[in-house]
Amino acid sequence: MRVDYHMHLEKGSLTLDYLEQFWLQAKAVGLDEIGISEHGHNFRQYRGIMGHLARGAGDYPGIANWLSDKFSLHLDDYVALIQAGKERGWPLKLGLEMDYIPGKEKEIAEIIEAYPWDYVLGSVHFLGNWSFDFSPESGWPEKDINSAYVAYFTALLAATRSGLFDSITHPDLIKIFGHEPSIPLEPYYEALATALSKVDTCVEINSAGLRKPVGVIYPHPAFLQKCHAVGVPITLACDAHDPHDVGRDLEAAIVLAKSVGYTSVATFAKRRRILQPLG
Numbered sequence: 001m002r003v004d005y006h007m008h009l010e011k012g013s014l015t016l017d018y019l020e021q022f023w024l025q026a027k028a029v030g031l032d033e034i035g036i037s038e039h040g041h042n043f044r045q046y047r048g049i050m051g052h053l054a055r056g057a058g059d060y061p062g063i064a065n066w067l068s069d070k071f072s073l074h075l076d077d078y079v080a081l082i083q084a085g086k087e088r089g090w091p092l093k094l095g096l097e098m099d100y101i102p103g104k105e106k107e108i109a110e111i112i113e114a115y116p117w118d119y120v121l122g123s124v125h126f127l128g129n130w131s132f133d134f135s136p137e138s139g140w141p142e143k144d145i146n147s148a149y150v151a152y153f154t155a156l157l158a159a160t161r162s163g164l165f166d167s168i169t170h171p172d173l174i175k176i177f178g179h180e181p182s183i184p185l186e187p188y189y190e191a192l193a194t195a196l197s198k199v200d201t202c203v204e205i206n207s208a209g210l211r212k213p214v215g216v217i218y219p220h221p222a223f224l225q226k227c228h229a230v231g232v233p234i235t236l237a238c239d240a241h242d243p244h245d246v247g248r249d250l251e252a253a254i255v256l257a258k259s260v261g262y263t264s265v266a267t268f269a270k271r272r273r274i275l276q277p278l279g
Ligand SMILES: [Zn+2]
Pocket: 097, 123, 125, 169, 170
């Protein structure tokens, strides 16, 4: 089964016409099912979770400005749109990409419980008030690369251990701009794979890295190998922010999955996981 479980409507509008463009592209590239996973921070309900990062900018006024323009949509409208798409017979899943913010577990859980999600993705884009994937000019020049990687994997481990999510997305996004640490990452891969297995959460293979400066898929094959060894299922993602990127480089993600031994991909219905043959 060919699925892409990670895409965003944020560059368009919450309308059936725009949503249909995603499904038409999916159909054109041979996908059986797609999951829409808008960013939590686009919704007003997320202000209580990330709003503090848009105030008190500290060293990152550009990031705070960017974030302060978010939190504008309503989750009710988003959920109703995806339901309306389903009613038209489009094979859609209702998802959400939620930033894990330490200390906000209760607020995140409340949003998860409030809507009939098919699945919820957990991600880390912020380390404190630094959005490390915002730009290579923002924060990176003055950072110690090793410390940034350690902080990232520590945060991702906490996100995983929270047990809130169905899949952990782009699980080495910290490499987005191609910064390379000199410390070994194996211990972090090991700890993360073990934690994923323990809370029975999937790991996402995300082809968007191929379109970024790093030029490779998330995550690293060595990490994926460890996930496979301890029985962590995968979800598949192209992380489209435009309809034309739906399913883009999915084949490369499937090849990577198969290369470490995966034969199935996780799909979801109302947060119940269904493994399907990887096709
Ligand atoms: Zn993301």
